[in-house]
Every structure is written in structure tokens, then in C-alpha cells.
Amino acid sequence: MAFRPYLIEEITLDCTDGVLSRREAIRRLGLLGVSGAAAAALVAAGSDRVAASGDSTPPGASTSPAEGEEITWAGPEGDLIGVFSAAETAGGAVLVIHENRGLTPHIRTIPPRLGADGYSALAIDLLSAEGGTASLPGEAEATAALGAAPAERLIADLRSGLDELERRVPDTQLAAIGFCFGGGMTWQLLAAGEPRLAAAVPFYGPLPDGADFAGSPSAAVLGIYAELDDRVNASRNAADAALEAAGLVHELRTFDGVDHAFFNDTGPRYNADAAAEAYAAMLEWFASHLSAD
Numbered sequence: 001m002a003f004r005p006y007l008i009e010e011i012t013l014d015c016t017d018g019v020l021s022r023r024e025a026i027r028r029l030g031l032l033g034v035s036g037a038a039a040a041a042l043v044a045a046g047s048d049r050v051a052a053s054g055d056s057t058p059p060g061a062s063t064s065p066a067e068g069e070e071i072t073w074a075g076p077e078g079d080l081i082g083v084f085s086a087a088e089t090a091g092g093a094v095l096v097i098h099e100n101r102g103l104t105p106h107i108r109t110i111p112p113r114l115g116a117d118g119y120s121a122l123a124i125d126l127l128s129a130e131g132g133t134a135s136l137p138g139e140a141e142a143t144a145a146l147g148a149a150p151a152e153r154l155i156a157d158l159r160s161g162l163d164e165l166e167r168r169v170p171d172t173q174l175a176a177i178g179f180c181f182g183g184g185m186t187w188q189l190l191a192a193g194e195p196r197l198a199a200a201v202p203f204y205g206p207l208p209d210g211a212d213f214a215g216s217p218s219a220a221v222l223g224i225y226a227e228l229d230d231r232v233n234a235s236r237n238a239a240d241a242a243l244e245a246a247g248l249v250h251e252l253r254t255f256d257g258v259d260h261a262f263f264n265d266t267g268p269r270y271n272a273d274a275a276a277e278a279y280a281a282m283l284e285w286f287a288s289h290l291s292a293d
Contacts, residue, residue: 006184006206007100007147008034009231013260019268024140031144068111068123075160077153081125081132082161083108084168085115092198092290093169095161096123097178097185099264102133102142106266107179117283119290120169124161126154126185146181154185155192162196173198173290177282178205180261183224183232187239190216199289201282204260207235213246220249220289224278229260249289253281 008029015025068083083103094114098107103125111121127133130145162174174196178186183205190200191208193215200216203224213219221243225233236252243250255262255274262271263278 007143007181010100010180011143013231017259017269028140028143031140068108068115068121071122071164073160073164075128076156078129080128080157080160080164082164083111083123085111085121086169087115087118087120089118090120090169090172091118092120092286093165093172093174094119094121094286095158095165095174095176096121097158097176097182098123098126098133099179099261100143100146100181101139102127102136102146104133104139104266106264119175119286120165120172122161122165122168124157126157128157129153151188155189158185158189159194162194166196175199175201175286175290177201177203179203179263180205184208187211190219190221194219199286201285203263203278204229204232206232207239207242211239211242213242213248217246217248220285221251222282222285223250223252224263224281225252225254226258226260226262226274227254227256228258232260251285253278 011020011025011028014020015022020028068085071082071084072079081103096107096110098104103123107123111123114121125132126149127136127142127145129149130136133142136142136145158176165174176186176189176197177200178184180203183202185205186200186202187205187207190197190213191211195216195218197216197219199220201222201224204226223239225236240252255278258271258274259269261267261269263275264270265275
């Protein structure tokens with residue numbers, strides 16, 4: 001799947017919803033290779049749709065129960081970077097895939113949160129080849145670098161993340177979760193064929209064109225969607241059909257009254273109630289489909 005068009009849409013939507021200024025959106029589109037005139041036209045064509053209802057003010061610092069461990073390991077093309085948290089008694093091991101801004105402080109809170117709830121977790125930095133998210137000047141450069149990264153490299157790095165989870169948390173089943181861009185990468189990993197996955201939870205992620213999940217026969221998939229996220233919701237029926245065709249256990253849940261990225265508690269579309277409900281649904285899914293071997 002080519003993620004550049006999706007990332008262009010993300011930036012345009014962020015400008016429409018007031019997350020980015022017009023100037024910043026045009027700058028970020030330029031980093032993705034969009035000409036100034038085309039970028040201006042994209043921004044001007046944005047709708048007047050407002051952000052999700054509910055409390056749109058991001059809270060302060062995360063109340064994560066602990067900080068994750070910064071780790072590196074040998075990947076297919078060099079060292080990979082991640083944040084790992086071990087559960088005291090792991091009911092499974094979860095690979096966490098970040099949004100299009102890289103391994104942000106928000107994503108770093110997710111492994112310790114999962115660890116406290118009984119699932120060892122590793123958040124991988126898919127910008128490791130560029131020196132890691134923290135080495136880049138800002139979010140715009142992170143998004144541009146992800147847009148330029150070959151899909152084959154990203155998938156190979158995700159497989160290496162699963163390898164590292166197997167090494168650190170032996171004798172447990174594996175899952176993958178991802179958010180926005182990371183949700184799309186979760187679908188992509190399933191479509192690439194990953195028989196080790198026992199569960200997957202893509203949060204509002206774009207579906208790869210012509211997705212075939214037959215190569216991931218053991219994965220039980222919980223797809224998380226937001227009612228106001230028309231762009232990603234356009235592929236919901238295709239995801240359902242592809243999951244049915246592959247014979248995978250699955251459920252696609254749409255959360256009412258919220259928009260894309262409603263789970264991110266550092267963003268303007270955050271909705272605390274829906275985020276808590278989606279997280280609880282994910283834990284229930286893991287309890288049903290993950291176990292220690």
C-alpha cells in the first residue's frame with residue numbers, strides 16, 4: 001500500500017479541523033513532495049466539517065502507571081528502537097504501531113498501560129532507520145519520512161518487532177495494534193501474511209487496496225472505527241468482506257459521535273469516554289483470543 005496519499009489526506013483534514021494552521025499544512029504537504037500550488041488547492045478545498053463532539057481539549061501529562069523501557073535490537077537493516085513494558089504475568093504480547101508522527105510521547109504511554117493490564121507490549125519506532133523519531137526536527141519531518149519509507153522495509157521491521165516480542169515474552173501468543181497510520185500498517189501486516197498473529201486491533205486505519213488476509217489465518221481482528229471519520233470508514237465494508245473471505249474471526253465496531261484519532265489523549269479530537277470504551281473492548285478481545293501457550 002502506498003501511504004503517501006493517505007498522509008496527504010491526513011494533513012489536509014488536520015488543517016480543515018483546525019489541528020494545523022494553513023501555513024503549517026502547506027509546509028508539511030511540501031515535505032511530502034506536493035507542489036505549493038497543489039498544496040494550497042488541497043487546503044482550500046477542505047470542507048467546513050468541525051472536529052468531533054465532546055471534550056476536545058487535550059488533558060495534561062499522561063497518567064501512565066510507569067514508564068516503558070527504552071530498548072534497541074538488531075533488525076533486518078540495522079538496529080531498531082522501541083519502548084517495552086513487561087507484564088508481571090503476561091497473558092499475551094502486543095506490538096504497538098504508532099501514528100504518522102512516529103514514536104510520540106502518547107504512543108510511549110501505551111506499552112506500560114498494557115503491561116499494567118496483563119499484556120507485555122513493545123511500541124516500535126518505524127523511523128529507526130532515520131535515527132529514530134526523536135532525532136528528527138519535528139512531526140512534519142517524521143510524517144514525510146514515513147511517507148518516503150518503502151512498505152517492504154516497514155513490514156520487515158514489524159516482523160522483527162514480533163521476533164523481539166517472542167524473544168522477550170516466550171510461550172505467549174502475539175497481537176498487533178495500531179493507530180491511524182499504524183492502523184493501516186496493522187492491516188498491511190495482516191495482508192502481508194503473518195501466521196504468528198493471534199489477534200489484531202487496527203484503530204481507524206486505511207485498508208490496503210485488494211487486501212487478502214488468507215496469510216494470517218490465526219488472527220482474530222477487532223476493527224475500531226469512528227462515526228465521523230468518513231475517509232477511513234469508506235473502506236469499512238471492504239475490510240469486512242476481506243475478513244469474511246479469509247474466514248477470520250472478526251468484529252468491526254464504530255464508536256458514535258467521535259472522529260478520527262479519538263483515542264489520542266494529546267490531540268484535539270480526543271474523546272475520553274469513547275477512548276476508555278475502545279480500550280476496554282480491546283482488552284476483552286485479548287482476553288478472548290490471546291493466551292499463554
